[in-house]
Amino acid sequence: MRLLVLGGGVFLGAAVVDAAHAAGHAVTVFNRGRSRSRWPAEVEHLAGDRQHDLGRLQGRRFDAVVDTCGYLPGDVRLSAEALADAGQYLFVSSVSAYASLATPGEDERAPLASFDGVAPDDRSTANYGAQKAACEAALRRVWGERALVVRPGLIVGPGDPTGRFSHWPWRAAAGGTMLVPDAPSPLQMIDVRDLAAWMLRLLQDGTRGDFNATGPVDAPTTWPQVIDACIAAATQAGRAPATPQRVGEAFLRGEGVQAWSELPLWIPASDADSQGFLAVSVARARAAGLQTRPLRETAADILAEPLPAADDPRRHGKLTPQRERELLARWAQLTPPP
Template identity: 40%
Template sequence: MTAVLVLGGTGWLGSRLVDALLTTGADVICLARGSSTLPGDARLIPRDRDADDAYDAVLRDWDAIVDLTSNRHHGVRALEALAGHAGHWLTVSTVSVYASNDTAGDDETAALVDGGPVGDYAADKAAIEAAAVERVHDRLTVVRPGLIVGPGDPSDRGGYWPGRFALAGSGPVLAPAAADGRVQVIDVRDLAEWIARTAVSAPVGALNAVGSSVALGTVLDEAARIAGFTGQRVDAPSEWLVEQQVQYWAGPRSLPLWLPDGMPGFANRSRDRYVATGGTERSLLAILHDVLEDERRRGFDRARRSGLTRAEERELLDTYLASAT
């Protein structure tokens, strides 16, 4: 039986990964803070990864070790302690490690960010990658996902648009007039299944785990259609949205998936290596249907980590429509 240590495993992607690893027949142990219940026969070793003895309980040989962290200190210390015990090391990184988003279709050979303060997401992930290359370069897989979406998304980005169109019904919805914007997502279930299959097989180096790049307008159209939206979609120019302090991409008072102009490569990365190594992609329509049902279960008008509240949106709509008359 393949022995797999997951550093993490109790969060959104992590729990999906543990499920997927168990379906391969692996013996799975997770080292993580807290006492979350794990699926099946997976076992949890509760540890604070800041502690001096964080990894003492797992100092044994493993067929594979998967580290999900974005904490630079945790990632580097884990490699220092455990690199010699792993037949295969798989680190979950991000496409945010790339230094430039200027060129559509860039592959894994594109330059990475070089340096940056601790606490900067891209710089921390790049530093973890560099430490992994140094210590386990011939036994290493680095997976760089794009935006991860799907049911249960704790960031509230992927479900915002179908949820908002469903909440609005026949009322208006504010959207960015970003005709050239692109969206490139990966469903959490597809990503977890790929990581699980790859962890118990041969290392594959670095690759982008991303779906097909599609126009933001297509995502909005399909989200509105499946939500049964019959109202007016009000597409406001980027300049006006910025003036109104609407944020890009994620977080409070944002329009999720909207990006600044001049980033043609951000949501348009090559996915050839992911596909060549067995990576799969469920359809945009299937993803939108699933996240709509998830949004319905969680409540369309709940407090969100990303997006506009309906009250913020109505105020912005009133201001924009008044200025346009």
């Protein structure tokens, strides 16, 4: 394929570029050039901003476009119009685009978030889902039923700039006693490499429509399974792994532990509005060929990279060793051993 990637400098975009290049596709990347300056010799890089520089693509025809960085509906409209003669246009949206994520098992037919009253240029994280829904609408106004929309859940793996899932293999590799929420809520995540490879397959197959994309593809996983995978990866890496200590959700809430940020992936059972966030249906994606690798493999590849220092931005806002020790000590006082 002659493939155009809008973005392509970091994480998912970079994984798409790497997978497409490895598969022998002719790859052109269009971005501002801020996050990456070196590209494989066979990859064409065009520097530009879609708000002002789409004219640089005039006269070019691509078999497929992958839009990994569209967030403002006006930007997506501009690129959708400029590239209307491409063979396909895949927009990377998010499960956050749904109007409600309260119920596990929602599929692609669920209503999307309303973006009425949201300014078209609003970049605030508070309106992330609404803006993704607005971007989908902007694409469909140009591409109609030809549009291909992928709604990933939590994307994880080597190179993740957020460190959300990576926190757990890092913590397992650090040893000692590891605080783990005793949480019943399901968990879903997808390795960035699996997502990139599958999106390319969709394009090669000429697929259209909407798809949730997360994993595992057979069923959501659980906290014990996630922690076991991280401990196994730490052991494989030759480290003395941490010993998990499950801590009650009521205690964590009472201590003011911040769900999702301070304790990554944790969505308390009391958060009724978010119980479906990590439990969407991926039946349609599975039928379209989505495959996901074992979580242990993802964790092992994360640990194959250098462990981040304490001041690394990926550790910002997450549970510190001192805070963890203090919480474990207070929990031990409340729950003495039998």
